[in-house]
Amino acid sequence: MSPAYKTPEQHDRWHKRTCARCGRHGWFTARRPAGHVCRTCHDKALRVRGQCPACGDERVLPGRRPDDGIVICPDCAGFMMSYRCSRCGHEGKLHGGRLCTRCALADRLNDLLDDGTGRSAPPSDPCQGAAPRCIDPPNTEGSRP
Numbered sequence: 001m002s003p004a005y006k007t008p009e010q011h012d013r014w015h016k017r018t019c020a021r022c023g024r025h026g027w028f029t030a031r032r033p034a035g036h037v038c039r040t041c042h043d044k045a046l047r048v049r050g051q052c053p054a055c056g057d058e059r060v061l062p063g064r065r066p067d068d069g070i071v072i073c074p075d076c077a078g079f080m081m082s083y084r085c086s087r088c089g090h091e092g093k094l095h096g097g098r099l100c101t102r103c104a105l106a107d108r109l110n111d112l113l114d115d116g117t118g119r120s121a122p123p124s125d126p127c128q129g130a131a132p133r134c135i136d137p138p139n140t141e142g143s144r145p
């Protein structure tokens, strides 16, 4: 369901913000304590990894300390949302269903292999369409030359 917009201006007012990182006015992806951030800055920030200088944890460092601009982890930056994959716990950019790139990719692969039952298709049955002997193998032991 998409909300009804009366005017394009209203649409912009709801969805566009000035990015707290790069200062551009446009679509925002996340809301941070420091302000809204655009997709570009959001994704770029999530590629930064290392030891958080505030808590010492080895994590993604998408936050910034307001005082000195040093990159810090989401917890220390007070982010409302977590960047941990809901499946494997890997921290980073999340895709649909709050999955990390690796899990999202694995799901995509499963979808491609899906045989329609919701499970991954088993390796193709060598007996399918083959001669009946495949199902009921004749006793050929010892009868071969």
Ligand SMILES: [Zn+2]
Binding pocket: 019, 020, 021, 022, 023, 024, 037, 038, 039, 040, 041, 042
């Ligand atoms: Zn930006």
Ligand SMILES: [Zn+2]
Binding pocket: 052, 053, 054, 055, 056, 057, 072, 073, 074, 075, 076
């Ligand atoms: Zn931290």
Ligand SMILES: [Zn+2]
Binding pocket: 085, 086, 087, 088, 089, 090, 099, 100, 101, 102, 103, 104
């Ligand atoms: Zn994952």
